[in-house]
Amino acid sequence: MTKPLKQIHLAAHFPGVNNTTVWSDPRAGSHIEFSSFARFAQTAERARFDFLFLAEGLRLREQGGEIYDLDVVGRPDTFTVLAALAAVTERLGLAGTINSTFNEPYEVARQFASLDHLSGGRAAWNVVTSWDAFTGENFRRGGFLPQEQRYSRAKEFLATAHELFDSWHGDEILADRETGRFLSDAKAGAFAHTGPHFDIQGQFNVPRSPQGRPVIFQAGDSDEGREFAAAEADAIFSRHGTLEAGQAFYADVKSRVAAHGRTPDQLLILPAATFALADTDAEAEELAREVRRQQVSGATALKHLEFVWNRDLSAYDPDGPLPDIDPEVGDDHIAKGRAQVRMYRDPLATAREWRELAEANGWSIRELVINTGNRQNFIGSPATVARTVNDYVQADASDGFILVPHLTPTGLDEFADKVVPLLQEQGVFRTEYEGTTLRDHLGLAHPDGIGDQRVAS
Amino acid sequence: MSSTASSSLHLAVALDGTGWHPASWREPQARPRDQFTAAYWADLVTEAERGLLDFVTIEDGLGPQSSHFLDPDERTDQVRGRLDAVLIASRVAPLTRHIGLVPTVVATHTEPFHISKAIATLDYVSTGRAGLRVQITARPNEAAHFGRRTIARIDAYDSPASLETVTDLFDEAADHVEAVRRLWDSWEDDAEIRDVATGRFVDRGKLHYIDFQGRHFSVRGPSITPRPPQGQPIVSALAHDTVPYRLVARAADVGYVTPHDAEEARTVVSRIRAEQDAAGRASEPLHVFGDLVVFLDDDPVAARARRERLDTLDGRPYASDAPVFTGTPSQLADRLLELHGAGLSGFRLRPAVVGHDLRAVTRGLVPELQRRGAFRRAYEAGTLRGLLGLARPANRYAAV
Numbered sequence: 001m002t003k004p005l006k007q008i009h010l011a012a013h014f015p016g017v018n019n020t021t022v023w024s025d026p027r028a029g030s031h032i033e034f035s036s037f038a039r040f041a042q043t044a045e046r047a048r049f050d051f052l053f054l055a056e057g058l059r060l061r062e063q064g065g066e067i068y069d070l071d072v073v074g075r076p077d078t079f080t081v082l083a084a085l086a087a088v089t090e091r092l093g094l095a096g097t098i099n100s101t102f103n104e105p106y107e108v109a110r111q112f113a114s115l116d117h118l119s120g121g122r123a124a125w126n127v128v129t130s131w132d133a134f135t136g137e138n139f140r141r142g143g144f145l146p147q148e149q150r151y152s153r154a155k156e157f158l159a160t161a162h163e164l165f166d167s168w169h170g171d172e173i174l175a176d177r178e179t180g181r182f183l184s185d186a187k188a189g190a191f192a193h194t195g196p197h198f199d200i201q202g203q204f205n206v207p208r209s210p211q212g213r214p215v216i217f218q219a220g221d222s223d224e225g226r227e228f229a230a231a232e233a234d235a236i237f238s239r240h241g242t243l244e245a246g247q248a249f250y251a252d253v254k255s256r257v258a259a260h261g262r263t264p265d266q267l268l269i270l271p272a273a274t275f276a277l278a279d280t281d282a283e284a285e286e287l288a289r290e291v292r293r294q295q296v297s298g299a300t301a302l303k304h305l306e307f308v309w310n311r312d313l314s315a316y317d318p319d320g321p322l323p324d325i326d327p328e329v330g331d332d333h334i335a336k337g338r339a340q341v342r343m344y345r346d347p348l349a350t351a352r353e354w355r356e357l358a359e360a361n362g363w364s365i366r367e368l369v370i371n372t373g374n375r376q377n378f379i380g381s382p383a384t385v386a387r388t389v390n391d392y393v394q395a396d397a398s399d400g401f402i403l404v405p406h407l408t409p410t411g412l413d414e415f416a417d418k419v420v421p422l423l424q425e426q427g428v429f430r431t432e433y434e435g436t437t438l439r440d441h442l443g444l445a446h447p448d449g450i451g452d453q454r455v456a457s
Numbered sequence: 458m459s460s461t462a463s464s465s466l467h468l469a470v471a472l473d474g475t476g477w478h479p480a481s482w483r484e485p486q487a488r489p490r491d492q493f494t495a496a497y498w499a500d501l502v503t504e505a506e507r508g509l510l511d512f513v514t515i516e517d518g519l520g521p522q523s524s525h526f527l528d529p530d531e532r533t534d535q536v537r538g539r540l541d542a543v544l545i546a547s548r549v550a551p552l553t554r555h556i557g558l559v560p561t562v563v564a565t566h567t568e569p570f571h572i573s574k575a576i577a578t579l580d581y582v583s584t585g586r587a588g589l590r591v592q593i594t595a596r597p598n599e600a601a602h603f604g605r606r607t608i609a610r611i612d613a614y615d616s617p618a619s620l621e622t623v624t625d626l627f628d629e630a631a632d633h634v635e636a637v638r639r640l641w642d643s644w645e646d647d648a649e650i651r652d653v654a655t656g657r658f659v660d661r662g663k664l665h666y667i668d669f670q671g672r673h674f675s676v677r678g679p680s681i682t683p684r685p686p687q688g689q690p691i692v693s694a695l696a697h698d699t700v701p702y703r704l705v706a707r708a709a710d711v712g713y714v715t716p717h718d719a720e721e722a723r724t725v726v727s728r729i730r731a732e733q734d735a736a737g738r739a740s741e742p743l744h745v746f747g748d749l750v751v752f753l754d755d756d757p758v759a760a761r762a763r764r765e766r767l768d769t770l771d772g773r774p775y776a777s778d779a780p781v782f783t784g785t786p787s788q789l790a791d792r793l794l795e796l797h798g799a800g801l802s803g804f805r806l807r808p809a810v811v812g813h814d815l816r817a818v819t820r821g822l823v824p825e826l827q828r829r830g831a832f833r834r835a836y837e838a839g840t841l842r843g844l845l846g847l848a849r850p851a852n853r854y855a856a857v
Contacts, residue, residue, distance in 0.1 A: 024653045032683055034551070034582045058570070060664070060679060067661040067679075074644065074659070074683045077571070080578035083547035086495065106519065106602040107567065114541035118495045118548040137677035138570045173538070175482060175489035180770060182482060182489065186531040189521065189538070200604040203529060205521045207493055207538045299656045 008393050008429050009268060009400030009442060010420075011095070012044040013053045015408045017061070017072045019304075020274060020374070022294045022406045029409050031072050036409040037081055038088045043409075047416035048430050050441040051093025051124060052085065053237070053402055054078050058102055059135045061337040063303060064312055068335075070300050079111050086119035093438030095124035095217060100157035101131060101150065102139045105198060108157075109164035112214045113206035121210030121437030126217035126237060129154040134336045149197075151224045156197045158232055162213060167191040170208035170448065212447040215438050230256035234444050235268040237402060241377040246271060246397030268442060273401040275378040277385060277414045288379045291406055292370050301366040304373065307341045308350050310334050318366040322358050327351050377401075385415075386422035393428070466793065466831050467744065467803025467845060469559070470505050470818060472498075473516035474536045476811040477750050477777070479524065480770040482536050486812030493540060495548050501811060502549045505556055508819025509833050511844045512557025514590050514693070514805065517542035519563050520599040527611060529598050534771075543575050550583035557841030559588035559693060565626060566594070566603045569636035569669075569676055577641055580685035585840035588691030591634055591708070593626040620700070627704045632671035634692055634708040639667035641689055642852045643679035665854040687842045688849045695748065697778060699728070706732030710847060711744040711803075715779040719799035722747060726800035742847055747793075747801040748779040752809045753817035757784045764809070779807060786821030794831060 014037065015021040022028060030036045041052050056078050061068040078096035085094055094115065098108055108125075116123040129150040133143025145153060172188040174181045192201035218225065218233035229236045230253055240249040246269075254264040276288035296304070298318030306313050310328040327347035328334075335341050344350050358368045378385045392398055405411025423429035430441075439446055474492050475482040482489035491497040498515075505513050521537045523530045542560035550558055558579060562572050572589070580587035594600075600608050608626070611619040648663035667678035693711035696702045705712030706729055714729070716722040726745050733739055754760035760783045768774050775781065782789055793804055806822075808814030826832035838844045 023651060023658055024656075032581060034584075038551070057681060059677075060681060067659070067664055069657045069659050069661050072658055073664075074649070074681055076581055076682050077574040077578035079541075079544060080547045080575050080582060083544040084551050084582040087499075087548055087551040102568070103571070104566070104603050104605070110519075110541050111544060114544045117493050117540055118544055120495070137675075139568055139676075140674040142675075168538075173490060177483045180480075180483065180534045182535055183533040183537055186533050198604060200602055202598045202602045203521045205518065205538055206540060297656045 003394075005428055006393050006399065007443075008390065008423060009270060010047070010049045010429065011051045011053055011093075011270060011400070011402040012040065012049050012412050013055070013272060013402050013404040014040055015072070015405055015411060016055045017057065017075060019071050019295045019300050020404055020406055021072050021408065022291060023072050023408075024294060025407055027410060028407055031408045032074060032076055034081070034084060037085060039409040040412060041085045041089050041092055043412045043416050045089045045092040047412070047420045048433060049092060050400070051095045051122075051438055053095045053126070054081060054097065056097040056099065056128075057337060058099060058130075059138055059337050061335070062134075063306065063335045068303070070297070070303060079115060082123070083115055083118055086115070086122065091122070091433040091436065091441075093122045093124055093215070093441055094119055095126060095215070095438075097126040097128050097219075100127055100129050100154040101145055102135065102141075105157055105160040105164060106200065106204070109161045109204065110206050112161070113165060113209045116209035116211050116214055117206070121439070123209070123211065124215035124217055124438055126219055127154055127158055127233075128219060132337070151220070151228055153197045155228060155232070156195050158216065160193045160195070160198050160200070163191050163193055164204045165208070165213040166447075167204040168206070168208040170212075173207060211437050211439050215442065215444065226253050226256060229253060230262075230267065231260040233267060235270050235442065238269055238271045238398070241271040241273045241401070243392055243395065243397050246392060247395065250396050250398060266444065268399040270400050270402050271398050272404050273377040274374065274404050274406065275385060275415060276376045277380070277382060277418065279381060281380045281384050284380045284384070288376045292373075292375065295406065296366060296370045296373060298366050301369040304369045305365055307335055307338070308344050308347050308354070310347060316365060319364045322355050322365055322368065382418035382422055386419045386426070389419070390423060390426060390428050465802070465846065466797050466826065467511045467746065468508075468818075468823070468826075468832065469510055469512045469514060469557075469746065469803065469805040470815060471514045471516065471748070471805050471807040472501055472811065473807070474522075474539065474811075476809050476814065477807040478764075478767045478771070478775055478809040479535045480767040481810040483770055484767070484810045484812060487810060488812060489536065492536070493538070498545050499549050499552050501815060502553055502556060502558070504815055504819055506553050508823045509836060510556060510819070510823075511803065512559050512586075512588065512691075512841055514559045515542040515545050515561060517561040517563065517592075518599070519566060519594060519602055520596060527596055543579060546587070547579050547582050550579065550586070553583075555586070555836040557586045557588055557691065557844060558583055559590050559691060561590045561592050563592050563594055564630040564633035565608075566599070566605070567633075569633050569674065570640065570680070572633070573637040573640035574680055574682040576637070576690050577680065577682040577685040580687055580690045585686035585842070587685065587687070588693060588710075588841055589637075590693045590695070591630055591704075592695070593623075593630050595622060595626055624700050627700045629671070629673045630694075631704050631708050632669070632673065636667065636669040636671070636674070636676045638689060638692070639669055639853070640676070640678055640680040641685060642854050643667050644683040645852050645855050646684055646688070649683060684852065687840050688852065689842075691841055691845065691847075696729075699732075702729050703732045703736070705729055706738065706743070707736040709743065710845070711746055713746050713748045713805050714801075715748050716796070716801075717780045719795050722796050722799035722801050744802045744845060745800065746803040746805045747796050748805050748807060750775075750777045750779050750781045750807045750809055751789060751814050751818065752781070752783040753786055753789060753814050753821060755785055755821070757788065760784055763813075767809070775809075777807075786817060786825045789822055790825045790829060790831070793826070794829070797831075
């Protein structure tokens with residue numbers, strides 16, 4: 001028996017502050033000016049994407065005690081950009097990362113409810129956690145949160161925000177001129193939350209927004225993160241973009257949702273995916289190699305090696321062999337504000353493995369970093385990429401992808417113009433938006449159980 | 458300062474829901490249900506821009522509106538609920554081209570780091586038209602929305618204990634603004650170098666830690682957002698007495714005050730100038746705007762009747778911290794020019810009914826002032842600082 005074809009969900013990640021983003025290309029534009037964001041968002045909307053995604057970081061990265069200067073540095077405020085993008089788009093979902101450690105629920109709930117009103121129901125929140133004292137130095141409370149409590153705080157933060165969103169039901173505003181009643185209930189917005197992280201009470205002051213609550217994304221990959229997502233999230237922003245890893249992750253997370261009283265279709269799996277597109281597969285392979293070399297300069301390669309070695313390697317030649325000294329193992333890391341260093345749980349083993357790889361292949365430091373780092377997920381002609389994207393989704397490696405172009409702001413153009421039409425021809429991607437809200441695009445139920453009939457915004 | 462000639466009178470409107478009179482939502486021109494939509498705010502700000510106004514402010518708060526000065530009132534006959542002002546401003550920025558956008562931010566429970574990047578970003582989104590109006594809150598219910606601190610209850614404005622509480626909140630607001638301003642300067646204008654030869658995206662020598670240490674918070678910096686187009690977006694604050702006058706004098710580009718006549722205006726301006734001297738900012742431009750609530754009609758009898766009708770609906774006479782003007786656009790022009798002569802460089806008008814009085818400002822008052830040569834006939838600057846006659850400031854961290 002064949003399953004019915006799944007519809008693919010596509011989103012666009014505005015190029016961020018990692019070395020994925022190639023700023024040295026002459027076509028690379030501003031990553032701060034609003035015109036770049038508008039251009040990028042309008043491309044995504046023209047291609048009928050589900051949503052646009054903005055990442056966030058609350059402190060400039062440092063390495064070796066200095067601000068890291070090899071990647072794009074700096075970005076605008078997430079909420080403010082998303083609200084402005086609502087003015088230059090009509091249907092595109094607007095998703096942003098907002099940290100649950102260095103914010104308070106009342107304020108964040110106001111901002112998301114406001115964004116949802118101001119966009120007519122297009123807001124989404126990627127809930128992230130952090131605990132580090134490094135980031136905390138920019139905030140009132142400093143590094144107050146022990147690492148082991150970060151998910152506990154995130155969970156309670158989200159639960160509290162939901163209590164705030166739900167404190168208005170949607171029918172309180174009468175605005176009846178004759179009787180003079182504006183509100184049906186003087187207690188509209190009343191809430192009280194008591195827990196280990198938040199002890200707050202009072203009245204929320206933003207009426208129920210079009211989507212009821214923003215769509216919730218989660219990006220953590222640990223066992224705890226997966227459990228959190230299975231319980232709370234509408235979509236997971238995963239990093240498992242290959243077929244096998246994607247299928248394993250997909251099966252794992254979708255199997256967890258039943259324990260939380262949910263069905264698998266209530267949690268979408270959307271890995272981040274990079275791509276290299278050209279007229280032919282051979283040209284795309286060539287382009288992919290070229291972009292990888294742009295992404296990993298010699299200087300960048302040394303800095304990436306430091307993520308594992310955790311010591312100053314500036315004296316090494318990036319075109320020479322790997323260091324014969326061993327990594328410095330310890331809690332205090334040379335790279336600050338960078339989540340990926342935690343992926344190397346056993347740096348001594350990684351160093352050993354990399355030295356063997358480099359020796360076996362005759363790789364320099366730079367070649368090693370290029371080859372062990374993130375190769376583009378999709379490489380090929382538009383036909384090849386469209387086929388691969390569709391195959392992955394139909395094979396349950398994901399429900400779609402969050403595309404991460406390497407160029408600002410034009411990096412999405414080719415995908416939009418050449419790949420999307422092929423997916424549309426195959427009947428696996430929308431040719432028009434069917435609904436007005438992001439929940440509509442993602443096929444998610446409204447929390448109030450309202451079907452397609454939505455309360456007018 | 459640009460406010461020597463009468464033609465340099467500045468005008469702003471203060472937007473708040475359906476208007477400043479609590480019964481304003483019941484007027485036929487009011488759109489009480491629409492105030493939670495983007496289209497509503499786009500219409501208001503576009504109308505203000507049509508009148509060539511310098512800027513709009515947008516009210517906000519961290520709790521429901523209340524007719525009581527300190528506690529929630531549980532009334533159901535007035536507008537309750539509002540959207541985040543910074544996001545409203547950002548939502549309308551791409552739809553407007555000239556007018557300044559000045560949302561209210563509350564300093565008491567918020568993070569200077571977040572506020573700084575939000576307003577910097579509003580400045581990018583509006584290409585140089587952003588500002589903020591800083592406000593404190595002593596409301597116990599709003600403190601309970603955050604659950605992080607308790608603020609001593611203010612029983613009466615003039616008790617020594619209340620004065621201490623209020624002074625502390627305003628001092629914190631001054632610290633907040635200082636941290637926000639330092640973060641705006643924490644990137645020099647030419648910090649982004651994109652030097653392909655060396656692979657460096659920024660010159661980190663032009664990024665600065667701000668290391669702000671205050672009684673309520675410390676902030677390390679630098680900002681994650683580069684220096685905004687205006688360098689320093691506008692900071693403004695409403696002030697009624699010595700303690701807030703001091704905040705205006707220490708931290709603001711525009712202060713809003715509420716004198717009821719020309720003599721009081723002179724006194725207020727001189728008190729602010731004295732605080733400005735004391736703060737070592739005597740040479741810096743600082744606008745002092747008069748706030749007025751306005752009921753405007755072509756017939757003064759109609760304006761009075763409208764006010765009375767609204768008062769009857771609300772069940773009591775309207776009272777405000779600001780003087781309440783009821784009359785014709787021409788009479789208001791007389792009043793403004795008199796106050797202008799007493800040292801106020803501009804005015805922030807609070808429309809009693811926004812659906813009526815905003816248009817009366819843009820289509821009645823503005824042409825009247827133009828006829829008298831007292832107001833611009835076209836936008837003559839591309840940024841809010843430019844409209845206010847303020848130069849783009851040097852960066853405090855840049856080597857001279």
